[in-house]
Amino acid sequence: MQARSPLKIQIAVLHALLIRELKTRFGAYRLGIAWAFIEPLLQIAVFMGLFYFGGRSSVGGLEIPLFLATGIAPFLYFKKVIMQSMSAVNANKNLLIYRQVRVFDTFLTRFALEFVTSFIVLVVIILITWWVGYKVSLVNSLIFIYAYILLSIIAFGLGLIFGVINTLYPEPGKFIPALLRPLMFISGTFFSINELPANAQELLLWNPLIHVFEFMRSSFSYDYDTSLLSLEYLELWALASLTLGLLMLRANWRKMLTQ
Template sequence: MLQRTPLQIQKAVIYSLLVREMKTRFGSYRMGYAWALLEPLFQIMVFMAMYSFRDRATVGGLVLPVFLATGIAPFLYFKKVVTQSLGAVAANRNLFIYRQVRVFDPFLVRFLLEMMVNFVVLLVFIVGAWHIGYEVKVVNSLAFLNAYILLSLFSFGLSLIFGVVNTLYPEVGKFIPVILRPLMFISGTFFSINDMPRGIQDILAWNPLIHAFELMRSAFADGYNTSLVSFEYLGMCTMVALFVGMLMFRANWRRMLAV
């Protein structure tokens, strides 16, 4: 019998954990994967109704479904990556008796699952908006992919930070979901930073999430105003989050395993 290489073993572990996570997350619900679409769809419909009262059909040149989808769906993605990391160690603790399964693996698997599901959800919303008659065009797919990748890595970095904190200090970890709730209202999920007063723009610009969402939106409209956001700032925040997250995990993974 041929001995498997470390890479083959790692791929088998990731695949097995991914299948297990999918069955645990979606298999226990009757709606299953449909809920991944229904949750952002409901919020998009609510905010579309609010915009209709103001007689606005577009924002920054984007039709409302695309504008809201590129804010609400990515924010829910960010939130789920972070919150799912809080229980990553506890939910897989019985698997750590196998030496092939590392403490890092559940964090990676939960992140990969959310990344794949959300990307499909975003595509479904954008294609769906075009299919029902809205004017949808892609003017810079590279900007969209770059912003999505940076948002993903930023979310993963924070997930490691919060995952370590919650595993070692559960009392402190209880405040993490509380901190995340108001983020939706200051991250440009349902509004553009360009529509805000100058003083508020300066404050909002510190939030890397609003940079990600606005840059993603620029991929679907010619001349979308991105003067207040930048890939450089989003990239810097992503590198800091990843560095701190990996450093905290590296320093504490043995303690996390022993808790």
């Protein structure tokens, strides 16, 4: 057997893990793919009902379904990356017996799969709203993609952090999903930061997810008010969470192998 380069080995491992994830994740009947669409669509439908009874048809120049899609679908993506990361090691425990498979690979595979699937889901849902007859015009695709990428890096970084904590300390790890649930209500998934009273704005703007969703919305309308938002703030979050996540993994991956 001749020696392979580390890069070649890692690519082979990521490929093998990806196929393994696809098999177990989407299931024998591929129902997992349908669920990836149904979950955000259901939540969007529920909030559309609420907006309908509230008599609103648009927020900040975006029609309601598009406004909700750009909050709810990326929020579910964020949540899924974190939940998947938290169980990455335990779910692949048996496969960590092979020296080629490293802890980081299990995180990276799950993230990559979610990154691609959720982007497709997001785009398809937006296309559906357009196809149904709502007004959808993408005026700044760059900011849309950039916001998605920043969201991805933040989610990956936090996923690493929570993944390390949950693998090494499963007891406190149980609180993390409980904390994620109320997060949806303070992340601007179904409201715009621009429509809140000033003191609420000040508080909620600490939440990076609001910036992400609002920037995404601004890519569909020239009039969308982005004066409260900051790309620099998001970049700082991305840099900080990824750095901390990688450092925590680097300090702990050996310990995680025997958990």
